[in-house]
Amino acid sequence: MTGAYVTAGEDYKRDMNYVTTRITADGRDGFAVEPGRYRLVVSRACPWANRAIIVRRLLGLEDVLSMGVAGPTHDARSWTFDLDPDGRDPVLGYERLQEAYFALDPDYPRGITVPAIVDVTTGKLVTNDFDQLTRDLSGEWTAYQREGAPDLFPADLHDEQESVMRRVFTEVNNGVYRCGFAGSQETYEAAYERLWTAMDWLEDRLATRRYLMGERITEADVRLFTTLVRFDPVYHGHFKCNRNKLTEMPNLWAYARDLFQTPGFGDTVDFDHIKAHYYVVHADINPTRIVPAGPSLDNWLEPHGRDGLPTDTWGSGGTAPGPVAEAERVDPAHTPLR
Known part of the structure; x- marks a missing residue:
């Protein structure tokens, strides 16, 4: 994304007007699925x-x-x-x-x-x-798709998954931005309250479920993970989402580490890029553009302890992705996954 700014006195509103042309198997929008295109x-x-x-x-x-x-x-x-x-x-x-x-x-x-x-x-x-x-x-x-690719939108979970993803988007994915780009004390406090209501809901939900939808990974987990992995390095301080750190929420923190250590998740994360972007680009929030040295990242590799929860991580017949291609590896200096 780009183009997020503080507007004095106003609530943050994301521009959701995108180019909605689709690439489909039948090419109905004029763009058919085609390798290499x-x-x-x-x-x-x-x-x-x-x-x-x-x-x-x-x-x-x-x-x-x-x-x-x-x-x-x-x-x-x-x-x-x-x-x-x-x-x-x-x-x-x-x-x-x-x-x-x-x-x-x-x-x-x-x-x-x-x-x-x-x-x-x-x-x-x-x-x-x-x-x-x-x-x-x-x-x-x-x-x-590769043999063993997971079904990230299982039909039997459709309605519940859409509801969960909607709440994750409005209250958490976008909620941290609503806090960070609030234009007044009043709009900030309202956004902060909404965010932490949702975070507490997620903490409770993940007490008995290994993943958001239960035993297997779905796109709901992908969508939540990308906010959680940025929470302590950026959102806690830079966006003033500081009731507590992710590391202080036992279920969410264990869940985030579980995903981080799962092939396909943590191996896509570049913490140096994340911190550089938010602290340098958002000069209206951080006018000095100083990038914090912390937090320590080694705790992302600590045991998560969620193996005892009911688990079918990749779904029936599904398998983990293979190693990351060398050309797409995250710089080892930018991640604890060395």
Whole structure:
């Protein structure tokens, strides 16, 4: 994501107007699923992009959907490909993700956000709809998913899962931003109350369930994890979500460590990118742009103790993803998973 700012006196409202074109098996929007045709552009700093990275990895789509990684910081114009040796994405040839948006619409009026999928054949943005994007990786790319890929949207859990994901999004994923970008004491306190009501609900829910929906991992876990892994390094202090730390909530902290140590989750997380993004880009919140040295990360590898809960982690016939491709490994200096 990009373009979040404090507006004095106002509640934070996320702009949810995205390019909603879909890539589908039947190509009904003009974009059919096709190996090698599309490029997923992400930043490891962004929680919404982190979702897409995790889902792509869990489903084993690395060989059919390439991934470009933008740097953790950006200016008011766009995410940039400053991690690449010549400052250009090696597939798209772009210096800025903005170029793909303007190739679609030269007058594109909104924020330049990640995740984004770009049509390599034209260089144009196809979609930046982060919610639908991962749903389609699960539901439309089935012909190219790895053997043993988990079903992240099990039919028997559909209604309950949608309800849980809706609450996680409004109250937690977006709730931390509502706290961080509150424009008044009153709006901040209301946002803070909403966030911690939801966090307490999750703490209770996870007392008897290994995962949000019970015995197996679903996309609900992916969506919650990307906020939890950023909570103590960023949201607790930077966004003033400081009733307590994640490490002080026994069930949520054990659950977060459990997922972090699961292939496909922690191996996508770059803590240096996360901290650099929030503390450097959000100059209206952190005008000095000083990036905190802490917290210590080694505790993410401590035993989580959740093995005794009812478990069918990958679902019937499902398996864990294999090792991360060397080209997509997180810098070992940026993660405790060395």
